[in-house]
Structures are given as structure tokens and as C-alpha cells.
Amino acid sequence: MFWRDTWTIFRRQMILSLRNPAWVLIGLLQPIMYLTLFGPLLEQVASVPGFPPGDSWKIFVPGLLVQLGIFGGFFVGFAVIAEWRAGVVDRMLVSPAPRGALILGRVLRDVVSLTVQGAVLMAAATLFGLAVPLYVMGLGLLLVALLGGAFSAFSYAAGLALKSEDSFAPLINMFALPVLLLSGILLPMSLAPRWLQVLSDINPFKHVVDGLRAVFLGDILSMTAAFGFGLALALMVLGLWVGARVFSGQVK
Amino acid sequence: MAETSGEAGAIHARGLRKTYAGRKGQEVVAVTGVDLDVAPGEIVGFLGPNGAGKTTTLKMLATLLKPSGGTANVSGCDLAADPLGVRKRIGYVSQAGSTLPDAPLMLEIESQGRLYGLSTKEARRRGLELMEALDLGGLERRKSQNLSGGQRRRLDIVMGLIHRPELVFLDEPTTGLDPQARANLWEHIRRLRDELGTTIFLTTHYMDEADSLSDRLLIIDKGEIVGEGTATKLKAELKGDSLTLTFSGGEAAETGEEVAAGLEGAANVVRQGNVLFLNLPDGARALPGLIKRLSDAGAEPIGAELSRPTLDDVFLALTGRSLRE
Ligand SMILES: Nc1ncnc2c1ncn2[C@@H]1O[C@H](COP(=O)(O)OP(=O)(O)OP(=O)(O)O)[C@@H](O)[C@H]1O
Ligand SMILES: [Mg+2]
Numbered sequence: 001m002f003w004r005d006t007w008t009i010f011r012r013q014m015i016l017s018l019r020n021p022a023w024v025l026i027g028l029l030q031p032i033m034y035l036t037l038f039g040p041l042l043e044q045v046a047s048v049p050g051f052p053p054g055d056s057w058k059i060f061v062p063g064l065l066v067q068l069g070i071f072g073g074f075f076v077g078f079a080v081i082a083e084w085r086a087g088v089v090d091r092m093l094v095s096p097a098p099r100g101a102l103i104l105g106r107v108l109r110d111v112v113s114l115t116v117q118g119a120v121l122m123a124a125a126t127l128f129g130l131a132v133p134l135y136v137m138g139l140g141l142l143l144v145a146l147l148g149g150a151f152s153a154f155s156y157a158a159g160l161a162l163k164s165e166d167s168f169a170p171l172i173n174m175f176a177l178p179v180l181l182l183s184g185i186l187l188p189m190s191l192a193p194r195w196l197q198v199l200s201d202i203n204p205f206k207h208v209v210d211g212l213r214a215v216f217l218g219d220i221l222s223m224t225a226a227f228g229f230g231l232a233l234a235l236m237v238l239g240l241w242v243g244a245r246v247f248s249g250q251v252k
Numbered sequence: 253m254a255e256t257s258g259e260a261g262a263i264h265a266r267g268l269r270k271t272y273a274g275r276k277g278q279e280v281v282a283v284t285g286v287d288l289d290v291a292p293g294e295i296v297g298f299l300g301p302n303g304a305g306k307t308t309t310l311k312m313l314a315t316l317l318k319p320s321g322g323t324a325n326v327s328g329c330d331l332a333a334d335p336l337g338v339r340k341r342i343g344y345v346s347q348a349g350s351t352l353p354d355a356p357l358m359l360e361i362e363s364q365g366r367l368y369g370l371s372t373k374e375a376r377r378r379g380l381e382l383m384e385a386l387d388l389g390g391l392e393r394r395k396s397q398n399l400s401g402g403q404r405r406r407l408d409i410v411m412g413l414i415h416r417p418e419l420v421f422l423d424e425p426t427t428g429l430d431p432q433a434r435a436n437l438w439e440h441i442r443r444l445r446d447e448l449g450t451t452i453f454l455t456t457h458y459m460d461e462a463d464s465l466s467d468r469l470l471i472i473d474k475g476e477i478v479g480e481g482t483a484t485k486l487k488a489e490l491k492g493d494s495l496t497l498t499f500s501g502g503e504a505a506e507t508g509e510e511v512a513a514g515l516e517g518a519a520n521v522v523r524q525g526n527v528l529f530l531n532l533p534d535g536a537r538a539l540p541g542l543i544k545r546l547s548d549a550g551a552e553p554i555g556a557e558l559s560r561p562t563l564d565d566v567f568l569a570l571t572g573r574s575l576r577e
Contacts, residue, residue: 005367012363016355087349091411094314095367096339251335252318 005097009105017109027113031121034064039128055217057130062140062212063185064125065118066205069144069232070179072114073151077159077168080106084163093250103243107152114148115141132216139215139229146232147208153239157246183209204231258325260341261292261418261451263313267322270308270475282308284475285322290453292418295445297466298455301573305475306455307347310421313453314344327419327451340368343417347424347455350408353397357383357407360396361414368415375414382410385440387433401428409437413444420444422454426461438465459563469563473571486566491519493535494565497528497546498555507551515542520569528553529568531561 017023038060083089092102118141122130155172162168182189182196183205189197200206211228219225258264270283283305290296300306311317313326315335323330329337351360358379365375383389386406396404405428412420422441426434438461444450456462462469463483471479471486479486497512499505505526512521512530517538521530532538535558546552568574 008363008366012355012359015359016352019356020354083352086352087346087408088352090316090346090348091344091350091364092367094316094339094342094344095364096336096369097367251316 002098002101005101006105010108013109031117032124035124058216061125062216065140065144066209067185069147073148076152077155080156080159099248100244102247107149110152111145111149115145118144143212146236150235150239153243157243161246208232258328259292260328263290265324268319269321271320292451293449295452295467297462297469299462300472304472310423314421343412343420345408345412345422350411351396354395358392364411365414419451424455463563478570487561490531490561492531492533494559494561495530495532496557497553499526500554502526504551507549511549
């Protein structure tokens with residue numbers, strides 16, 4: 001039942017998305033936009049002391065992938081608020097479907113769409129000059145999937161718990177900036193003052209970025225890589241658990 | 253373990269209660285303690301003014317809200333111990349709609365059917381059949397935002413019936429329907445019961461609907477059941493004809509209220525502004541005398557209307573409010 005219902009929800013969400021040409025187009029253009037807008041800056045930034053040494057694309061693309069995973073999932077909570085308002089959430093909650101399937105089906109749609117976007121991003125980056133083996137790309141996509149899944153689950157949970165765009169939007173903003181800055185995706189944290197570095201070390205996404213960079217630089221079996229992927233996996237599991245709790249907690 | 257003492261389709265609730273946490277820690281009591289019994293195959297109308305607790309009661313019985321107190325057995329499953337069993341056996345049409353505005357109808361119908369174990373194909377087949385029956389034929393490729401209000405309401409009903417539940421909760425199913433669509437839905441509801449033996453528990457604000465569609469009525473007010481029975485029985489209980497007296501002003505009506513209250517046989521005296529409602533045995537004979545007494549008290553009515561009691565009068569007598577808006 002669980003997987004069948006998960007598939008039912010996934011299929012519904014996927015068809016809804018694919019029927020929306022703007023969603024498809026923007027989804028495909030966004031990664032390419034990231035590259036063309038950030039790319040020219042890259043050569044300058046990569047020479048800044050403090051960024052890890054190595055091919056600048058191998059530093060930059062993992063950062064973009066992590067950013068894609070995080071921000072791709074961040075905003076989906078708005079959609080569940082709209083669904084709740086339309087009575088769709090209640091309708092599904094009176095059905096016998098397992099609560100976990102209601103959220104997992106939604107999360108999987110986001111995971112699939114982010115993985116496709118990640119693939120487009122890496123394909124484009126290859127044209128720009130990124131040179132990594134295919135299995136490294138595969139690991140990159142895996143990380144996008146894990147992070148995207150985690151954030152989409154958290155976002156659905158927060159959206160459904162708050163049920164108001166007006167409270168959800170500030171919450172998202174509050175998280176977005178520190179997560180982005182402190183992860184060292186755009187600017188190396190080694191440039192930061194000591195106290196910021198400490199904050200950054202606490203930020204799990206910094207370690208996720210570091211982990212993926214290690215993979216791209218060829219240190220696949222390093223602790224850094226294992227730690228980054230482990231964190232992403234843990235976040236995804238936690239996100240799904242919280243999400244399922246929030247869905248079943250609607251009945252109270 | 254799931255308790256299965258009740259029969260399929262039936263509802264037995266005892267002391268069902270719901271309080272919401274309000275502001276500053278004070279509680280809003282939405283449902284004070286409802287006892288209700290519905291037999292399999294019955295069509296029961298649940299009547300009550302806005303805010304009476306109809307939706308809250310339905311949501312509790314449909315597993316969408318946890319009762320703050322009391323017990324219920326719904327379609328053979330204990331509400332607290334086996335909510336999943338309840339969910340499998342019931343259909344629920346919420347007052348607030350059920351489909352995403354930009355989703356195509358058939359997509360919503362298919363996903364709904366699948367969540368109840370139907371194949372996509374079967375869901376589609378039944379969906380088309382139900383849409384045809386509820387005059388939605390040919391609209392299956394539309395988005396629900398491009399339906400009229402009444403069409404969307406009927407779509408909600410299609411969604412709630414797709415899995416042929418043995419018990420259906422309909423929360424104000426006919427709101428926004430034109431008279432013809434309403435009559436058509438009534439007929440469909442009766443057919444469901446007659447052909448499939450479906451139990452139907454529906455809320456409504458329309459007296460004619462309650463009167464002609466339901467086998468039995470439950471009247472709820474301020475979270476409490478205040479009346480129960482067939483429409484005929486409820487009307488007979490009013491004892492007498494309904495009399496409506498209109499006065500020139502509120503003050504005259506107040507005087508009239510006092511006079512009427514002192515009248516032998518008068519019952520259910522309710523005043524709303526300058527209008528007075530009461531029940532009077534053998535009204536045609538008693539009316540002239542009453543008018544004389546009112547004139548003597550300086551409160552001569554400017555209008556008087558006498559009628560056989562309607563459900564509306566029953567409602568007014570039980571709740572002190574009129575359902576007519
Ligand atoms: N989530 C909530 N929090 C606090 N109070 C609520 C909540 N939902 C409903 N109420 C209150 O509970 C009472 C019963 O509401 P309910 O929706 O059950 O009424 P109803 O009989 O369905 O009315 P209507 O005919 O307007 O649909 C009302 O006073 C309402 O304000
Ligand atoms: Mg209601």
C-alpha cells in the first residue's frame with residue numbers, strides 16, 4: 001500500500017508540474033543561468049587565497065549543486081499551503097493512504113526534478129570546461145537528490161504546520177541567507193573572521209559542500225566526502241520523519 | 253485490535269465532544285457532547301444554524317479531528333482504536349472543496365480512486381459514470397478552476413463517491429447548486445441508498461431538502477443535539493398551528509410577547525425584533541381572541557399569519573433562530 005500510494009501521489013504531482021510549461025522551462029534554464037551568470041566571476045574568485053586549490057570548475061560546480069539541492073526544495077512549502085487551502089490535504093488525510101506516502105510522493109517529485117536540473121547543470125558545465133568522470137557526476141546527482149529531498153520535506157512540513165504564506169515566507173528568508181553565506185558556496189569561509197568561521201563549522205551545509213568538493217577533486221574515499229554525504233542522508237531521513245509527523249499531526 | 257461491534261454503514265456516537273484552544277488559553281467548545289445513532293441504509297439530515305457544530309461533528313466522525321471526549325463506532329470500526337478501518341469504509345465530502353484549482357478533473361478523480369485501492373482505469377471508468385450521473389459529462393478535461401461553483405461542488409461529490417463507500421458524510425452538498433442540480437443530486441443520493449444500501453449523513457441549511465430527502469433529522473444547536481426524529485414527528489411535537497404576528501415596533505412586540513406567554517396553550521413563543529412567533533392549538537379559533545387581548549394591552553399587531561407548522565417552525569422553536577436567511 002505504502003509504495004502504491006507514494007506512486008499515486010508522485011504521479012499526480014509530476015503530471016501537475018509537467019502540465020505547467022513555465023515550470024519545465026524555468027527548471028531547465030535555471031541551472032544554465034547559474035553557470036552563465038556566475039561563471040565569468042569564477043576565474044577571479046577562484047584565485048582568491050582561501051579557496052581550495054585545484055581546477056576552479058571542480059570547486060564551483062559542487063557549490064552550485066548544493067545550492068540547487070537546498071534552494072530547489074526550499075519553496076515547495078508554498079504549494080502545500082495552496083493544496084491545504086483547496087481542501088486537497090484534508091481529502092487525502094481522510095483516505096486510507098499512509099501519511100508517510102502523502103509526503104514521500106511529493107518529495108520524490110521534487111527529487112526527480114532537481115536531479116534532472118542537476119544533470120543539465122553538469123552537462124552545461126562540461127561544455128564550459130568541467131572535466132570529471134561520469135561516476136563523480138553520478139555522486140553529484142545523488143547529493144542533489146538527498147539535499148533536495150531533505151529540504152523539500154522540511155519545506156512541506158513547515159508549510160503545512162504554518163498554513164500561511166505570510167508566516168512561511170519570512171521563515172524561509174530567515175534560513176536562506178545564513179545557510180547560503182555560511183556554507184562557503186559563493187565565498188570562501190577562510191576569508192571570514194574567526195567567529196564567523198566557527199558559525200560556519202556548525203553549519204552542516206558547509207560540510208556537505210566540502211564533501212562534494214572532495215569528490216570532485218578525486219578524494220572519493222576521504223572522511224570529508226563520507227561526512228558530507230552522511231550528513232545529507234541524515235538530513236533527508238530527518239526531513240521525511242518530520243514531514244510524516246506533521247502530516248499525521250494534522251488530525252488532532 | 254480493531255473493535256468490530258457495529259454494523260457496516262452505521263454510526264453510534266456517545267458523548268462526542270470537541271473543544272478548540274482559543275485565545276488566551278480559553279477554550280471554544282464547538283461540540284458539547286453529542287449522542288447519535290444512524291442505522292445502515294438510513295439518510296439522516298443534520299440541521300443547525302451557522303457555527304452549531306455540524307462540520308466539527310462530521311470531521312470527528314470522519315477521523316479528521318480527534319474528539320476531546322466521547323466514543324464512536326463508525327461503520328463497524330472504533331473511531332479511536334481503528335481510524336484506518338473507518339477511513340477505508342467511508343466517503344467524506346468536505347464543506348470546503350477537495351480539488352486543486354489548476355488540476356484537470358480526471359487527474360484528481362484518478363488519484364482519489366487510486367488512494368482507495370482502485371486501478372487508474374477503474375477510477376476513470378467510475379469517474380466518467382458519476383460525472384455523467386451528476387451532469388458533468390464532457391467536462392473531464394477541464395481544470396476545476398474553470399468550472400462554475402455548482403459544477404465544482406458536484407465534482408467534490410464525485411470525488412467522495414468514487415470508491416462506493418458504505419457510509420458517506422456530505423457537508424452541505426447542495427450549497428451553490430441551482431434547483432435543478434439540487435433535485436438531480438437528491439435523486440442520485442436516494443438511488444445510492446436504494447441500489448447500494450449506502451448510509452448517508454448530510455448537513456444542510458435547506459428545510460425542503462431536509463424534509464424531502466432525509467428519513468430522519470438531527471437538529472444541533474450550540475454544540476448540542478436539540479431535536480431528533482422524522483420531519484412529521486418533529487412537526488407534530490410542536491402541538492398546534494404556527495402563528496406569526498408582526499407589530500409596528502419592538503416595544504409593541506415585547507408587550508405582545510408578554511400577553512402571548514400568558515395565553516393558555518401557547519408554546520414556543522419567540523420574538524425576533526418586531527415579529528413574534530408562537531404555536532397555538534386550534535389557531536384559527538383562538539386568533540380573534542388573542543388579537544383582542546393584544547389591542548387591549550395597547551399592542552395591536554399590524555399583521556397576522558397562521559399556518560400548519562413547517563420544519564422551519566420546528567427549528568425556530570428548538571433553537572430560537574430561524575434558518576431562513
Ligand atoms: N479551528 C477552530 N478553532 C477554533 N474554533 C473553531 C474552529 N473550527 C470551528 N470552530 C468553532 O466551532 C464552532 C462550530 O463550528 P462548525 O464549523 O462545526 O459549525 P457548522 O455547524 O459547520 O457551521 P456552518 O453551518 O457555518 O458550516 C463555531 O463556533 C466555530 O467558530
Ligand atoms: Mg459547517
